[in-house]
Amino acid sequence: MTDPAARRWATGRGFAAGTAVAAAMVWLGGTAWAQAPAATAAEVFRDADLPLGERLIREHKCSECHARKMGGDGSAIYRPAGRIGTPSALRGMVDYCSTELNLGLFPEEVTAVGAVLQRDHYRFGMSRPATTTKP
Ligand code: HEC
Numbered sequence: 001m002t003d004p005a006a007r008r009w010a011t012g013r014g015f016a017a018g019t020a021v022a023a024a025m026v027w028l029g030g031t032a033w034a035q036a037p038a039a040t041a042a043e044v045f046r047d048a049d050l051p052l053g054e055r056l057i058r059e060h061k062c063s064e065c066h067a068r069k070m071g072g073d074g075s076a077i078y079r080p081a082g083r084i085g086t087p088s089a090l091r092g093m094v095d096y097c098s099t100e101l102n103l104g105l106f107p108e109e110v111t112a113v114g115a116v117l118q119r120d121h122y123r124f125g126m127s128r129p130a131t132t133t134k135p
Contacts, residue, residue, distance in 0.1 A: 041124045044087035048115030049108065056113050060103055078121035087124050090114050 057063065066074030084090050091114040098105040098113075105113070118124060 038086060039088050041087040041118050041126075044091050045111060045115035045118055047111075049112045050116055050119065052109065053112030053114070053116035056105065056109055057116060060101070062113075075121060078117060080122045080124070084122065087114075087118060087122075090118060090122055090124070 063074040066077040068074075070076040078084075084093055091110060094114045094117070095105075095110045097103070098110055
């Protein structure tokens with residue numbers, strides 16, 4: 001990203017598309033998440049459509065594949081203390097998976113899926129444990 005126009009675009013878009021792409025690239029490069037801007041979960045997942053996110057997670061069989069790799073219900077793959085350390089990084093990871101798996105999710109669908117994972121697993125910025133039961 002040496003093109004100043006591209007950088008300005010990414011910065012101006014805040015945590016939306018620009019950061020998601022940047023986050024995926026940072027992830028691919030193996031660099032620390034600390035570089036990502038510290039947007040709060042409320043900002044990143046503002047207006048998220050949670051029922052839509054739940055449906056997309058079911059429809060795309062996210063848990064089936066994760067369960068094959070991790071055993072159990074697959075939720076052990078979500079490691080809040082691991083590589084994904086911020087809400088922006090979480091959303092970026094969902095965006096990256098969507099692209100890699102050719103899911104073709106719209107930006108608001110990526111946000112919805114990320115918001116469900118935030119609520120049920122990652123809980124950035126929340127002190128209480130998840131109260132919802134998994135489907
Ligand atoms: C074809 C198999 C497969 C499918 C389908 C899949 N994933 Fe994954 N996912 C993986 C694997 C494998 C990893 C772990 C990669 C690693 O740890 O190196 C992973 C990791 C993740 C992580 C990061 C977990 C962490 O905290 O490090 C997230 C978030 C994630 N997946 C979300 C999703 C979502 C959302 C969907 C459905 C829209 C999905 N995945 C569908 C295989 C899959």
